[in-house]
Amino acid sequence: MENLRIRWFQWAAPQSFYPLAGRLWPWFAALAAVLTLAGMYLGFFVAPTDFQQGEGYRIIFVHVPASWMSMLIYLAMAFWAFLGFTFNTRISGMMTQALAPTGAMFTFLSLWTGALWGKPMWGTWWVWDARLTSELILFFLYMGYIALTSAIDDPRRADRAGGLLALVGAVNVPIIYFSVKWWNTLHQGASVSVTKGSSMAQTMLWAMLLMALAFWAYSIAMALYRVRGIILQRERHARWVQEVVA
Amino acid sequence: MSAFMAVLQRDLRLALRRKGEVLTAVFFFVVVATLFPLAIGPEPETLRKIAPGILWVGAMLASLLSLGRLFAPDYQDGSLEQMALSQAPLPVLVAAKVTAHWLLSGLPLTLLSPLLALQFGLDAPTMGVLWLSLLVGTPLLSFIGAVGAALTLGVRGGEVLLSLLVLPLYIPALVFGSGAVEAQLSGLEYGAQMSILMAMLLLAGFFGPWACALALRIALE
Numbered sequence: 001m002e003n004l005r006i007r008w009f010q011w012a013a014p015q016s017f018y019p020l021a022g023r024l025w026p027w028f029a030a031l032a033a034v035l036t037l038a039g040m041y042l043g044f045f046v047a048p049t050d051f052q053q054g055e056g057y058r059i060i061f062v063h064v065p066a067s068w069m070s071m072l073i074y075l076a077m078a079f080w081a082f083l084g085f086t087f088n089t090r091i092s093g094m095m096t097q098a099l100a101p102t103g104a105m106f107t108f109l110s111l112w113t114g115a116l117w118g119k120p121m122w123g124t125w126w127v128w129d130a131r132l133t134s135e136l137i138l139f140f141l142y143m144g145y146i147a148l149t150s151a152i153d154d155p156r157r158a159d160r161a162g163g164l165l166a167l168v169g170a171v172n173v174p175i176i177y178f179s180v181k182w183w184n185t186l187h188q189g190a191s192v193s194v195t196k197g198s199s200m201a202q203t204m205l206w207a208m209l210l211m212a213l214a215f216w217a218y219s220i221a222m223a224l225y226r227v228r229g230i231i232l233q234r235e236r237h238a239r240w241v242q243e244v245v246a
Numbered sequence: 247m248s249a250f251m252a253v254l255q256r257d258l259r260l261a262l263r264r265k266g267e268v269l270t271a272v273f274f275f276v277v278v279a280t281l282f283p284l285a286i287g288p289e290p291e292t293l294r295k296i297a298p299g300i301l302w303v304g305a306m307l308a309s310l311l312s313l314g315r316l317f318a319p320d321y322q323d324g325s326l327e328q329m330a331l332s333q334a335p336l337p338v339l340v341a342a343k344v345t346a347h348w349l350l351s352g353l354p355l356t357l358l359s360p361l362l363a364l365q366f367g368l369d370a371p372t373m374g375v376l377w378l379s380l381l382v383g384t385p386l387l388s389f390i391g392a393v394g395a396a397l398t399l400g401v402r403g404g405e406v407l408l409s410l411l412v413l414p415l416y417i418p419a420l421v422f423g424s425g426a427v428e429a430q431l432s433g434l435e436y437g438a439q440m441s442i443l444m445a446m447l448l449l450a451g452f453f454g455p456w457a458c459a460l461a462l463r464i465a466l467e
Contacts, residue, residue, distance in 0.1 A: 140414040147410055151401045160464040161397045172415050179418035
């Protein structure tokens with residue numbers, strides 16, 4: 001047990017995490033590429049055409065995994081922020097910052113593909129549905145985090161202030177979701193609902209799961225790749241960085 | 247408790263020596279509320295329908311406007327650092343400052359709101375619900391906003407950043423606050439929205455100062 005603990009904290013030092021991240025990220029990137037190809041193939045060529053929505057439904061294979069990732073990455077950021085506050089490790093703040101752009105990207109992708117999907121299915125790009133609205137607010141939260149951390153010059157303060165914001169945001173996400181949901185039922189009658197009653201075909205489910213795993217691998221690869229850049233930038237005065245760069 | 251009262255009295259006295267700053271936020275609220283009828287048109291039916299939303303958004307923006315001054319002057323002259331070093335727990339002092347902020351921005355807005363509601367043609371019971379929802383809602387806005395104000399303390403472009411951070415977090419208060427007024431307006435029960443607003447106020451009043459004190463320590467170190 002004692003040994004295990006020491007090993008975990010060994011990776012908390014930027015100096016030892018940098019090569020680890022360097023070794024890991026190509027594997028995750030390759031995994032992401034393979035899974036994306038498999039998922040795309042299954043989703044676009046094997047999965048049957050939906051009898052109600054035709055071919056247009058196939059955007060689900062990007063849309064749903066992107067929405068999942070957008071929420072999951074915010075939780076992951078809150079997790080790293082929490083680790084940062086409890087253990088006071090420097091790498092936690094760097095990981096939080098490294099995850100944020102990927103999360104914002106997936107949130108945007110989810111909104112974008114949702115609009116593309118909504119146009120042929122509901123005849124409109126946007127509805128003030130509870131899920132769409134709370135996804136948009138999640139996007140605002142990501143933007144707020146990125147704006148705050150990039151406005152603070154001192155990296156330690158940026159990490160801690162951003163971490164606190166991520167935690168406050170994570171507490172607020174369910175409250176926002178339920179308030180928007182209630183607001184939605186108050187204002188609109190039953191216009192459109194994003195939830196589909198139909199059960200999915202087995203291949204569709206598999207394609208979606210593959211794509212979700214691909215996005216997982218992509219997020220991990222991107223976060224590790226980005227954290228390497230952040231480490232180099234932050235530790236540029238350290239001797240080991242100068243040796244690595246030289 | 248004595249520390250709480252001392253900080254509260256100090257902040258109130260300081261603010262009352264510079265009345266202009268307090269009045270600015272209140273007049274901002276009045277001006278914003280006046281712009282909407284001019285932009286949308288004077289039809290009483292439309293105005294009555296949009297009044298809860300407009301008055302609530304106006305109150306939110308006015309509360310946001312004065313948030314920048316919550317900690318900034320004390321941060322600049324160093325008294326915030328003294329507060330952080332003092333024996334009294336920082337969350338208590340923060341709670342006092344937030345209370346002072348509410349007394350100076352939220353409460354005047356709330357007191358003024360029936361007058362603006364009159365302009366929008368709301369009837370007396372609806373006016374009462376609006377008043378009540380703002381009375382519960384504006385301190386909630388102050389508590390949430392204080393965390394954002396502490397996070398952006400002394401940061402480049404802090405004022406704009408503050409609105410970007412805080413406005414998304416204000417959304418639940420907006421939904422339930424204006425929702426209560428709208429429920430009354432359409433003849434429904436407003437008790438549920440008001441209870442949730444109250445519950446959120448209690449949660450924010452308990453956890454807000456604590457998170458805010460943490461943010462202040464981050465800014466001060």
